[in-house]
Amino acid sequence: MKNIGVLISGGGTNLQALIDKQGSVIKSGRIVCVCSNSADAYGLTRAKNAGIPTKVIRKNADCGGSINELNRQICAYMKEMNVDVIVLAGFLAILGGELLEEYADRIVNIHPSLIPSFCGDGYYGLKVHEEALKYGVKVTGATAHLVNEITDGGKILMQKAVEVQEGDTPEILQKRVMEQAEWIILPEAVEKLCASL
Numbered sequence: 001m002k003n004i005g006v007l008i009s010g011g012g013t014n015l016q017a018l019i020d021k022q023g024s025v026i027k028s029g030r031i032v033c034v035c036s037n038s039a040d041a042y043g044l045t046r047a048k049n050a051g052i053p054t055k056v057i058r059k060n061a062d063c064g065g066s067i068n069e070l071n072r073q074i075c076a077y078m079k080e081m082n083v084d085v086i087v088l089a090g091f092l093a094i095l096g097g098e099l100l101e102e103y104a105d106r107i108v109n110i111h112p113s114l115i116p117s118f119c120g121d122g123y124y125g126l127k128v129h130e131e132a133l134k135y136g137v138k139v140t141g142a143t144a145h146l147v148n149e150i151t152d153g154g155k156i157l158m159q160k161a162v163e164v165q166e167g168d169t170p171e172i173l174q175k176r177v178m179e180q181a182e183w184i185i186l187p188e189a190v191e192k193l194c195a196s197l
């Protein structure tokens with residue numbers, strides 16, 4: 001059994017999918033902690049409801065505004081909790097330094113597009129879907145990938161395509177991509193990684 005640490009910044013619907021699929025899809029690991037860089041992320045409530053330990057580490061309030069210090073403190077917490085695999089489930093800060101070295105090839109991110117489209121610095125959350133609609137693509141989707149020093153540039157683990165429909169707004173498209181792709185492939189990719197270690 002691998003120990004999974006989940007990093008979040010917001011609503012945590014991907015975290016919920018991971019929680020719900022423990023024991024069914026995720027058989028080779030279990031979530032041992034959830035860490036958020038925002039104190040009011042609803043995902044923290046989801047974790048507490050599931051009895052999972054949580055911690056808040058904020059760049060400004062706890063790390064003097066330093067991204068390096070944020071990474072250092074997250075890394076220290078992951079090690080303290082004996083985490084083997086880190087999952088970025090809607091975590092919207094950029095990871096680097098010690099954390100990437102320590103957990104090389106053991107960090108999974110979920111991104112709401114088919115990489116290499118609509119990804120990289122500045123592409124997160126609703127913005128990704130706004131850009132996909134602006135471009136006029138007819139198919140989009142989600143990608144679960146390993147995290148390295150290039151934003152959204154690590155090895156692809158799984159992808160799933162989702163159709164864009166006439167009249168979609170970014171919000172409608174975001175929900176469809178979550179339901180039909182993200183919540184399915186993220187637990188599968190996490191299981192695959194845990195089972196391979």
Ligand code: GAR
Nearest residue numbers: 010011012013014090110112124125
């Ligand atoms: C998800 O759509 C996730 O793919 C995206 O943020 C959302 C978080 O929702 N992540 C990125 O854009 C990363 N570049 P959630 O908090 O409900 O899981």
